[in-house]
Amino acid sequence: MDIKLSNKNLGLTPSVTLSIDAKAKEMKAKGINVIGFGVGEPDFNTPDNIRLKAINAIENKNLGYTPASGLPELKEVICKKLKKDNNLDYEKENIIVSNGAKHSLYNVFQAICNPGDEVIIPTPYWVSYPELVKMADATPVYIECSEENSFKMDTEVLKESITKNTKAIILNSPSNPTGSVYTKNELEEIAEIAVENNILVVSDEIYEKLIYDNFEHVSIASLNDEIKDLTIVVNGMSKAYAMTGWRIGYTASNKSIAKVMSNIQSHSTSNPNTIAQYASIEGIQGSQQFIEEMRLSFDERRKYMVDRINNIEGLSCIVPKGAFYIMMNITEFIGKEIKGKLIMNSVDFSELLLEKANVAIVPGKAFGSDNFMRISYANSMENIKEGLTRIEAFLQEKTE
Structure with missing residues (x-):
């Protein structure tokens, strides 16, 4: 069937952040232990008082x-x-x-x-x-x-x-x-x-x-x-x-x-x-105490991740002052070969990390900055440590 669709909306591109997350979830469903640093949402549950208010609204029709x-x-x-x-x-x-x-x-x-x-x-x-x-x-x-x-x-x-x-x-x-x-x-x-x-x-x-x-x-x-x-x-x-x-x-x-x-x-x-x-x-x-507890937890992870990234050979980042993301500079790997694959851009780097190290990070190309990767610290400290260890080991292997 030949249907002419909207030219304007045919030109829209899908969200890369969600596509990387979908691929990571697909791998997890197959039993693969993937560490995800992709989609940006707090890894905390909605506070009790807010959830109870919703229940109250339902019960009161x-x-x-x-x-x-x-x-x-x-x-x-x-x-x-x-x-x-x-x-x-x-x-x-x-x-x-x-x-x-x-x-x-x-x-x-x-x-x-x-x-x-x-x-x-x-x-x-x-x-x-x-x-x-x-x-x-x-x-x-x-x-x-x-x-x-x-x-x-x-x-x-x-x-x-x-x-x-x-x-x-x-x-x-x-x-x-x-x-x-x-x-x-x-x-x-x-x-x-x-x-x-x-x-x-x-x-x-x-x-x-x-x-x-x-x-x-x-x-x-x-x-x-x-x-x-x-x-x-x-x-x-x-x-x-x-x-x-x-x-x-x-x-x-x-x-x-x-x-x-x-x-x-x-x-x-x-x-x-x-x-x-x-x-x-x-x-x-209501009480805003939850926000401060979450912020302090993010702050601890932020400091650890910045220090760790800047101590991995070939990677670097500046210190972010807000949100829960770091733009990780991968310039030193652009144009180089890793595990037999030539890295031409952040998408190549992201795909290889997911395939070979089971780590999901969003390529900077999605944000208009192809020499970077966005890595989120809205994740447990355990996952952050393990994920960065995998990245470091993966990048070290390239020279062996």
């Missing part, structure tokens, strides 16, 4: 539709959270609750983009940013961010990348995949450029609670009223509360953008999961 843009009670709690944590004043009308932060981002680009618009994306980037922009008929414009600059945007390069078609800049701090955290001074420079050029800022702050080494999270929207009006803050429950499968994300923006996103969501998905919304209320306004 609070299971019907909510307003398409989210429960008013949840929006109110989110507004209080943004004021307390981020010094941001919003009303319920500024908030859209969606089916995870990825869905929030989808709504954002659908709401702000037109054909011919350009969206600036710093590289390395989270794998879905370019595809979400393309799905909104806009064009990704990449700014390469060097390891020497902690994978953060150079403001001079940012200025040079702006054209009459530039609609928005994506800002992800703390960053997936690099763990980079922008300082207040750095954000002030970006904000000044955005305001001068009347460019929107899509500020993905989903990892805001996972920061180390006395760094602090600053929302660019909190700097002044002008940049706040141009900023769409994106956040959610997945990372801070170990609620990846619950699928609750949210945005805070000016009311005109929020209204368009609300209309989009009303016709595409309607409301996010009702039970998860009630559970999210408890997550945000």
Whole structure:
């Protein structure tokens, strides 16, 4: 049957992170002991108080539709959270609750983009940013961010990348995949450029609670009223509360953008999961002790992994300041042969590691940085030690 499909969506690429994870799970199903450093989600269970709130919602039959843009009670709690944590004043009308932060981002680009618009994306980037922009008929414009600059945007390069078609800049701090955290001074420079050029800022702050080494999270929207009006803050429950499968994300923006996103969501998905919304209320306004315990555990693993990687011949990394990822530099292996296979890029390196060492790591190509691998420390210390031991042994074998 000859069916002509959408040209735009035929050009979308599948998520490499999920494909690597799927292959690793397939190997595990065959009884192979695979250590996975791939998909980014906390290896902690959702806290008891949040799960109990969900059970309570089920037992009390609070299971019907909510307003398409989210429960008013949840929006109110989110507004209080943004004021307390981020010094941001919003009303319920500024908030859209969606089916995870990825869905929030989808709504954002659908709401702000037109054909011919350009969206600036710093590289390395989270794998879905370019595809979400393309799905909104806009064009990704990449700014390469060097390891020497902690994978953060150079403001001079940012200025040079702006054209009459530039609609928005994506800002992800703390960053997936690099763990980079922008300082207040750095954000002030970006904000000044955005305001001068009347460019929107899509500020993905989903990892805001996972920061180390006395760094602090600053929302660019909190700097002044002008940049706040141009900023769409994106956040959610997945990372801070170990609620990846619950699928609750949210945005805070000016009311005109929020209204368009609300209309989009009303016709595409309607409301996010009702039970998860009630559970999210408890997550945000309940005890936050879980977050600190998880953060301290991640911090311990981060320090171990950074030290271990930098002591494996041929590998290196800088110290990430947030999230739970490390960008591992594999430049020394590009163009070399390992176990009879010529390593031309990060995909070759990743496939060989999985095949020969039973270790799953996402290739940097997925993030626009082919000389790197994203390795996650959202894993047990036991698995981290074993996985790095396998990698080290595998790389040592190449010279034997």
